[in-house]
Amino acid sequence: MCLAIPGMVESVEYPFATVDFSGTKKRVRIDLVDDVRPGEYVLVHVGFAIHKVDKEEAKKLEEMLAEIFIESG
Amino acid sequence: MISLEKAKAGIKELAVRIRKEMEGEDEIRLMHLCGTHEDTITRFNLRSLLPDNLKLLSGPGCPVCIIPDMDLQMVFHLIKNAKITFTTFGDMARVPFEGKSLFYYRSKGYDIRIVYSIFDAMEIARQSEKPVVHFGIGFETTMPSTALAVLDGVENFHIFSSHRFFIPAMEHLLSLGKARIDGFINPGHVSTIVGVKAYEPIKEKYGVPQVIAGFEPYDVVLAVYHLVKAVKNRERALLNEYTRAVKYEGNTKAQKAMDEVFDSYDWEWRGLGVVPASGGAIKRKYEEYDAMKVFEDVFKDFEAKEDARKKACRCGEVLRGLIAPSDCPLFMKACTPKDPVGPCMVSFEGTCNIWAKYGGYRV
Numbered sequence A: 001m002c003l004a005i006p007g008m009v010e011s012v013e014y015p016f017a018t019v020d021f022s023g024t025k026k027r028v029r030i031d032l033v034d035d036v037r038p039g040e041y042v043l044v045h046v047g048f049a050i051h052k053v054d055k056e057e058a059k060k061l062e063e064m065l066a067e068i069f070i071e072s073g
Numbered sequence B: 001m002i003s004l005e006k007a008k009a010g011i012k013e014l015a016v017r018i019r020k021e022m023e024g025e026d027e028i029r030l031m032h033l034c035g036t037h038e039d040t041i042t043r044f045n046l047r048s049l050l051p052d053n054l055k056l057l058s059g060p061g062c063p064v065c066i067i068p069d070m071d072l073q074m075v076f077h078l079i080k081n082a083k084i085t086f087t088t089f090g091d092m093a094r095v096p097f098e099g100k101s102l103f104y105y106r107s108k109g110y111d112i113r114i115v116y117s118i119f120d121a122m123e124i125a126r127q128s129e130k131p132v133v134h135f136g137i138g139f140e141t142t143m144p145s146t147a148l149a150v151l152d153g154v155e156n157f158h159i160f161s162s163h164r165f166f167i168p169a170m171e172h173l174l175s176l177g178k179a180r181i182d183g184f185i186n187p188g189h190v191s192t193i194v195g196v197k198a199y200e201p202i203k204e205k206y207g208v209p210q211v212i213a214g215f216e217p218y219d220v221v222l223a224v225y226h227l228v229k230a231v232k233n234r235e236r237a238l239l240n241e242y243t244r245a246v247k248y249e250g251n252t253k254a255q256k257a258m259d260e261v262f263d264s265y266d267w268e269w270r271g272l273g274v275v276p277a278s279g280g281a282i283k284r285k286y287e288e289y290d291a292m293k294v295f296e297d298v299f300k301d302f303e304a305k306e307d308a309r310k311k312a313c314r315c316g317e318v319l320r321g322l323i324a325p326s327d328c329p330l331f332m333k334a335c336t337p338k339d340p341v342g343p344c345m346v347s348f349e350g351t352c353n354i355w356a357k358y359g360g361y362r363v
C-alpha cells in the first residue's frame, strides 16, 4: 500500500501526466507536486505523484556508499 | 542508481561495522514501521547479516492489516443493504471476516470493483447513475489522494474512510511499552508526505532514535547502522537517510489537502486498540462525500460481532512486534497465503504473508 515507484514523466495534461514505468504507461495526478516537466522522474503511489525524485540527493547517497566501499578497500 | 557491486560491497562493509559495534553489547531492539521495509528485509535476508543481540522487529506498517474487523463488517453491511457500486484496492478485497471477503461477495453478484487508484473509482462514478462508494484505506501516503477526490466533488461518489494517521500510532506503541523498542526505522513514503518535522515531537517526548529510510537493501542496512550507533551513544537522533524523496517540510501541498478534508478521531487499530487522534474521518463540511453520513440510515441497525475463526490468529501481536509470524501456531499450517486466516497473511505488506513468500524465517 505504501509502496511508491519512480517513473518518467512523458507528457503533462495538468492535473494529470502520462508516466512511463519502464515500458508501462499510466495516467497519474501530479497536482500535489510542484512544477512537473516531461523528462523528470516522479514517485507515484496509487495513481498520484507524491514527490519529484531528487537526482542530486540520489547521487550523494551513491557517493557516500562508494566512500564506505573505498574505506573498506 | 547505485551499481549492484557497489551496493553489495557497501552492505557487506556496513554489516561488518554493525557487528563490531554490537560486540559485547546488551540486546538492541529496532523496529521498522512499513510493510515494504519488511519486504526488503526478508527478501534479501538482511536479518542474517546481523548479530544475535540485534533484533529487527516488524511493526504496524501494513494499512490493510491494522484495519479492525469492525470496519470490515460495516462495509459488508453497507454493500448488502444499499444499492451501490463499491470500489476497493485488491489487497483489501481478500481480507476475510467469518471466512467471507469482498471477493466472496463479488462472486455472489454484488457490484464490487477492484481499482488501482481512487481516481479510477471516480471515473466509474462519473459514468454511472448509481452511488459509488470507495473503501478509503491507507496512511498519510494514501490520504492525500482521497483528499483530492473529495475536493473534486463528484456528486454520486462517496468515501468509506478507514484511513489512519500513522504518527499517532508510533507514539501509542511507545506509550504501551511491553515490546521494548530502542530505535525506529521510519517509513519512507509516509515521510515523503509528512516530512522529517512530523517526528520531532516523538524525539522530544521519548528520545527514541529514528532514521527515515528508503527501500533498497543498502538504505535499510545504513539505517540500522546509524540506529545502533545512536542507541549506544544515547543520542536523541532523528536522521533522514532517504533524502532523495523526503524533505524536512514534507509535501506541503499534500498536507494542506489532508488538513482541509480530514479530522482526526480516536479510532481503533487491530493489535493496538484505540489510538488517540489517529482516525482520518471526513470533515463535516464534506459530509455529502462521507459514506458514513450519506448512508447513516443503513448503519442504524448495524451490530459488530467477533470473528470466531480469528480467535487463534495472533496478527495483533505480530503488528506490535511482540511475536514473529513463526510464533503463531497457525502459520503455514491452517493459515497460508492461499487460505489466509488473518489480514497479516492476506496483504502483500503483511509480515506473515512476506515470511510465507520468501521463507528463511529468522527474527
Ligand code: SF4
Pocket: B312, B313, B314, B315, B316, B318, B325, B328, B329, B330, B331, B332, B335, B336, B340, B341, B342, B343, B344, B345, B346, B352
Ligand atoms: S499466521 Fe495467520 S493466523 Fe497466524 S498471526 Fe499470521 S495471519 Fe494470523
